Amino acid sequence: MNRLRLPAEGLDHPTFDTLEPDQNVNVILVWREPLDEQLADQAVEVMQAWFDDDALWDGCEAEDEAHAFRFQTSFSSAGVMFTLANTIHPREPLRALIARLGELGIEAREELFGVAVWDEDAEVERSAPEVGAPAIADDLTCIEDHWRACFDLDGPQPAPELAGEVRESASEMRLNQLHVPGLRICYATLTPNFLPPDDRATEVLGAVDRALTAVFHDLAWPRKYGDDDEPEPTVIGVLDRDGEPATHAERIFRAGRVGYSLAVLAQDLRVGYPRQLRGGWAYRFREHEMFTALRAAIEELGLEPVVLWKRFADGDGELQHFEFQLWERLDAPATARARAEVAALRAQKLADGGLAVTPLLEEPEARPAQLVAAATCDVPGAADLPEGSLVHRGPGAWHLGLVPDDEVDDGYQLWALGPTAPRRIDAPASGYYGKAARCAFLPGGTRCVVATSCAVRVVDLEAGRAWDRLRSFGFEEVVALADGLALVRGSVGEHYLFPDEPDVVAAYEADDRDVPDEPEEVDEPSLLYLIDTAEAAEPGPAVQTLPCRAGGLTAILGGTVVVVWTPYEEAWRTAILALKGGRLHVLATLREALPDVREVGGKVYSSTCVELLHAAEARDALEVPADGEPDLEAIAPDE
Numbered sequence: 282m283n284r285l286r287l288p289a290e291g292l293d294h295p296t297f298d299t300l301e302p303d304q305n306v307n308v309i310l311v312w313r314e315p316l317d318e319q320l321a322d323q324a325v326e327v328m329q330a331w332f333d334d335d336a337l338w339d340g341c342e343a344e345d346e347a348h349a350f351r352f353q354t355s356f357s358s359a360g361v362m363f364t365l366a367n368t369i370h371p372r373e374p375l376r377a378l379i380a381r382l383g384e385l386g387i388e389a390r391e392e393l394f395g396v397a398v399w400d401e402d403a404e405v406e407r408s409a410p411e412v413g414a415p416a417i418a419d420d421l422t423c424i425e426d427h428w429r430a431c432f433d434l435d436g437p438q439p440a441p442e443l444a445g446e447v448r449e450s451a452s453e454m455r456l457n458q459l460h461v462p463g464l465r466i467c468y469a470t471l472t473p474n475f476l477p478p479d480d481r482a483t484e485v486l487g488a489v490d491r492a493l494t495a496v497f498h499d500l501a502w503p504r505k506y507g508d509d510d511e512p513e514p515t516v517i518g519v520l521d522r523d524g525e526p527a528t529h530a531e532r533i534f535r536a537g538r539v540g541y542s543l544a545v546l547a548q549d550l551r552v553g554y555p556r557q558l559r560g561g562w563a564y565r566f567r568e569h570e571m572f573t574a575l576r577a578a579i580e581e582l583g584l585e586p587v588v589l590w591k592r593f594a595d596g597d598g599e600l601q602h603f604e605f606q607l608w609e610r611l612d613a614p615a616t617a618r619a620r621a622e623v624a625a626l627r628a629q630k631l632a633d634g635g636l637a638v639t640p641l642l643e644e645p646e647a648r649p650a651q652l653v654a655a656a657t658c659d660v661p662g663a664a665d666l667p668e669g670s671l672v673h674r675g676p677g678a679w680h681l682g683l684v685p686d687d688e689v690d691d692g693y694q695l696w697a698l699g700p701t702a703p704r705r706i707d708a709p710a711s712g713y714y715g716k717a718a719r720c721a722f723l724p725g726g727t728r729c730v731v732a733t734s735c736a737v738r739v740v741d742l743e744a745g746r747a748w749d750r751l752r753s754f755g756f757e758e759v760v761a762l763a764d765g766l767a768l769v770r771g772s773v774g775e776h777y778l779f780p781d782e783p784d785v786v787a788a789y790e791a792d793d794r795d796v797p798d799e800p801e802e803v804d805e806p807s808l809l810y811l812i813d814t815a816e817a818a819e820p821g822p823a824v825q826t827l828p829c830r831a832g833g834l835t836a837i838l839g840g841t842v843v844v845v846w847t848p849y850e851e852a853w854r855t856a857i858l859a860l861k862g863g864r865l866h867v868l869a870t871l872r873e874a875l876p877d878v879r880e881v882g883g884k885v886y887s888s889t890c891v892e893l894l895h896a897a898e899a900r901d902a903l904e905v906p907a908d909g910e911p912d913l914e915a916i917a918p919d920e
């Protein structure tokens with residue numbers, strides 16, 4: 282029968298040499314055989330005597346605080362769980378406990394140790410990194426940087442887990458932050474392009490299955506804890522992208538690399554432990570063991586020592602499945618074959634001449650950040666702005682400054698930065714601007730359009746003034762188009778309006794409505810608004826309103842084409858809209874999702890590492906209906 286010890290070195294791991302006073306040690310011991318009543322009573326007596334042995338704990342307590350220990354409420358005939366708090370040298374006391382239990386003939390088949398910090402309410406604990414774990418890159422601002430850091434084996438890696446992620450409940454027992462020596466564990470799977478399976482994809486599945494069997498064999502334990510529960514064999518089944526048992530690993534491609542995607546059910550990795558603390562039972566997901574198995578498969582196959590992965594939960598936050606992406610080395614024969622396939626596909630689509638999406642053989646350059654901290658920005662006048670200010674870089678000499686508003690929580694005033702000294706924009710209401718990413722510069726760069734909580738505002742940076750062009754309840758994004766037009770994405774579904782925001786007050790008053798005393802929940806339709814940015818005395822209606830559950834917008838080709846993508850399961854995932862005759866028309870809809878589109882050198886790329894071909898040709902070939910009314914049914918959401 283296998284013996285599981287995490288970390289593999291057990292108490293010899295350097296993590297347990299010295300701990301910080303605010304760190305706790307979680308211990309889980311699972312007995313090799315269930316204890317009878319007499320032996321269980323003896324074990325409790327031994328543990329209590331161990332805790333009361335002052336000589337054993339000498340020098341192990343944090344300054345001015347006695348160590349804390351609880352085990353009585355989480356002890357059973359099957360195992361024990363406890364936490365050591367205010368203990369900075371836990372190694373020798375814990376080693377002594379295991380030895381004293383061994384003298385009774387009690388042997389553990391699972392020894393699990395982890396270090397964590399509890400939150401202020403002592404409800405959720407955060408895993409601490411192991412001593413010797415790789416350095417984490419904290420300056421990754423875009424997908425391209427994340428991707429490159431995954432494979433830069435000599436540099437810091439992306440975080441192995443989502444920072445601050447809180448799952449299900451405090452009953453989940455966490456060990457140290459995920460780390461398996463010799464493996465780069467990088468959280469966040471990146472959207473790939475799927476290729477037809479081949480013999481190598483079948484070989485990968487076989488290696489993963491063998492590694493899973495080797496690691497999880499005999500790791501039987503109830504899914505939920507209960508004295509009457511029989512341990513269930515731990516069998517981990519690999520799933521395909523449809524959630525069915527896999528016959529091969531899913532073959533994927535991204536930026537010149539070929540890889541393999543696989544998934545497993547979270548429930549298969551779930552293991553229950555004895556615990557009565559706060560009632561109920563405790564559990565964890567065998568993620569450390571999973572990555573140990575993947576490392577063995579990677580070594581057998583000769584893949585890159587890199588795993589991209591992600592946890593997926595349902596709407597209630599309960600984990601459903603895990604996805605893992607493994608990758609070939611760049612000099613592997615499988616990589617050469619995949620690159621040849623993609624090159625042939627690109628050549629065919631280029632020759633066809635129609636609007637199409639094709640994978641890229643190389644990653645495009647990362648897009649420079651438009652929104653930057655004023656303190657680190659080289660824009661003239663940015664250094665003179667107050668602490669906490671931000672700057673939206675414009676395409677020319679003028680830029681938009683966001684200065685914290687002392688009168689509005691989390692709000693900003695709008696400032697003009699350019700050839701003259703920085704000055705505050707003369708804006709409606711207070712000039713409130715709450716979400717710093719919603720800004721688009723019009724062609725020429727002297728004007729920009731910003732979307733606030735309840736208004737779309739045009740800013741003339743040269744003149745230092747602004748005016749509202751559209752008022753409604755909730756805007757999420759804005760892009761600038763040709764001919765002085767802009768496209769605004771409205772809120773989707775339910776959100777709250779806060780009556781302490783000046784723009785919310787202005788919107789209520791514009792509708793002749795009383796401002797509520799408490800935040801009001803509203804349910805907005807899924808709309809895109811095409812607006813004219815010309816100055817007017819009062820906000821005017823939209824030039825065009827499009828029903829569309831959009832998740833993101835990008836303007837390309839000089840603002841004459843808009844790429845709209847949706848995260849929802851529509852009949853389409855991306856819509857291409859062309860601007861003609863002052864109206865937007867549906868050029869095409871695609872099944873592929875193209876988020877975060879950018880245009881570089883006349884080519885259109887997406888963060889999914891694909892290129893949109895022949896967009897300009899398709900735009901020029903668009904025939905506008907004789908009545909000028911565009912057909913919008915192709916992108917309208919289902920009722």
